[in-house]
Amino acid sequence: xxxxxxxxxxxxxxxxxxxxxxxxxxxxxxxxxxxxxxxxxxxxxxxxxxxxxxxxxxxxxxxxxxxxxxxxxxxxxxxxxxxxxxxxxxxxxxxxxxxxxxxxxxxxxxxxxxxxxxxxxxxxxxxxxxxxxxxxxxxxxxxxxxxxxxxxxxxxxxxxxxxxxxxxxxxxxxxxxxxxxxxxxxxxxxxxxxxxxxxxxxxxxxxxxxxxxxxxxxxxxxxxxxxxxxxxxxxxxxxxxxxxxxxxxxxxxxxxxxxxxxxxxxxxxxxxxxxxxxxxxxxxxxxxxxxxxxxxxxxxxxxxxxxxxxxxxxxxxxxxxxxxxx
Numbered sequence: 001x002x003x004x005x006x007x008x009x010x011x012x013x014x015x016x017x018x019x020x021x022x023x024x025x026x027x028x029x030x031x032x033x034x035x036x037x038x039x040x041x042x043x044x045x046x047x048x049x050x051x052x053x054x055x056x057x058x059x060x061x062x063x064x065x066x067x068x069x070x071x072x073x074x075x076x077x078x079x080x081x082x083x084x085x086x087x088x089x090x091x092x093x094x095x096x097x098x099x100x101x102x103x104x105x106x107x108x109x110x111x112x113x114x115x116x117x118x119x120x121x122x123x124x125x126x127x128x129x130x131x132x133x134x135x136x137x138x139x140x141x142x143x144x145x146x147x148x149x150x151x152x153x154x155x156x157x158x159x160x161x162x163x164x165x166x167x168x169x170x171x172x173x174x175x176x177x178x179x180x181x182x183x184x185x186x187x188x189x190x191x192x193x194x195x196x197x198x199x200x201x202x203x204x205x206x207x208x209x210x211x212x213x214x215x216x217x218x219x220x221x222x223x224x225x226x227x228x229x230x231x232x233x234x235x236x237x238x239x240x241x242x243x244x245x246x247x248x249x250x251x252x253x254x255x256x257x258x259x260x261x262x263x264x265x266x267x268x269x270x271x272x273x274x275x276x277x278x279x280x281x282x283x284x285x286x287x288x289x290x291x292x293x294x295x296x297x298x299x300x301x302x303x304x305x306x307x308x309x310x311x312x313x314x315x316x317x318x319x320x321x322x323x324x325x326x
Contacts, residue, residue, distance in 0.1 A: 012237055012246035013323035014306065018288040020063045020319035021048060028053045028074065035315035037079025037218075037296040038307045041088055041105070046307055049079035049092065049296065050315050056092070056107065061300075063319070069107045072097070078130030078143070078218070079296065080179060084110050091131040093142070100131050100142055113140065113158050120163045122148030130177045130218065134186070137201055141186055145176035151188065153203065167197055168205050177218035177229075183240060187226065189216035194260070196228065196242055209242040211261040220306070222299035229294035229308060232256060235320075248320065249290040292316065 023029060029052040037049030045066065046059045055073030058066045070076075075096025082089050082102070089110060090103050100113040115126055127147035133140045138156030149172045153161040165172055173192035181187045185206055186199040194214050198207040215231040225245065226238045233254025237246035286292065296309035306320035 011323070012248065014248065014320035015323065016249055016289055017319040017321055019316055020307070021046070021057075021059050021317035022063055022065050023048075023050065023315050023317070024052070024057070024065060024068070026052055030314060032074070033314045034076075034311050035296070035309035035317055036077045036311060037092075038298045038309040038317065039079055039081040039090070040298045040300045040307065041081070044300075044302070046298070046300075047079070047081075047090075048309055048315075048317055049073070049076045050309075051076045052315075056090075063317075070103075072099075078128075078177065080130065080132040081298075082133050083135070091133060091140075093128050093131050095127055095129060095146060098126060098128055100128050102133075111158050113142065113154055114160070116144075116150075116152045116160055116163060120150075120152065120160070122150055122163075122165055124148075128152075129175075130179075132179050132186070134180055134201060136184060139201070141178055143175045143178045143188070145174045145191065149173050149175060151175050151178070151203075164203055167199075168208060170195075177216070179219040179221070181219070181221050181226065181240075182224075187219050189213075189218065189228075191216055191231070196238070198242070207242055212236060212238055212242050212244050214256050214260050217295050218297055220297045220299045222301060222304060227297050227299055227306060229297040231293055231295065231311065233291045233293060235291060235294055235297070235306075235308065251287060251290045251292060253285065253287075254292070291318065294318075 032051040034051045039047045048057045054068035054070050055076040056070035057068045073094050075094040077095040078093035080091040093100050102110040125147035128142050129145035130143040140154040142152045144150045151164040172190050176191045177189045179187050188197045195210045213228050213236050217229045217231050220227045228236045233251030235248040293311040294308045295311040298307045304322035308318045310316040
């Protein structure tokens, strides 16, 4: 009997397309304009969440601007593609107004979450960064990455459950991004602890790694892998067991010193914190061939192309165009 051939292993060869999106030139975009979130819709449009007016921008696959809406998201931060009654929808998080809202693609509000009770906020602080909804239970999870460093959980109607401030005996420090993966688990970035954690529906840790990613921000999933945007100039591809299988277009100037995996906490060299970082566009630090400050990430399920939104004044959206063998 002839054994059937194993399916080909995925490859991670891409062409780096700098400034793929034609971002609009607006006063708000010039003043702030950070591009924080990105998603690929089922119809092929790419949506960018930008600190601009409007803040929700729709692009074609060629990078041309098609439409924009959402006048109130001047602190646009986390964006997660979800569904509502079988149709695509968004979870949007504004880091300035602290609004966490589920909307239709047209911008109609479906559900707005109330902030957690005061006694559920560590030190009374709350600045949400990301939100996503469990497709099985309907529970909604919110990462408070810039406030009290907690993860807050709500039921599907928006009623508050409880906070999580510690996992596997370690205090969370900037639980920045979270997404539900194809395995049904909640994937969480604990950025200042350089941890990636995978949680079950009850919030219990299934897997974790503090050695895979130096500055994990957010996730996208494709073809059995997790793509992780890293704030300090990189992008990692992990298998579902949190092993690194690819390290893509890391900016060598932004990278941490060797041995970062064995330090509890680390900082950049002083030259990396000079005034202007990460807003280095137009300076001799800017490099059009690698990342600057990846923040949001999405993968086109049809083509395998990767889209990365970067935290940088004025904004930058990079496309990694998948190499297809002849």
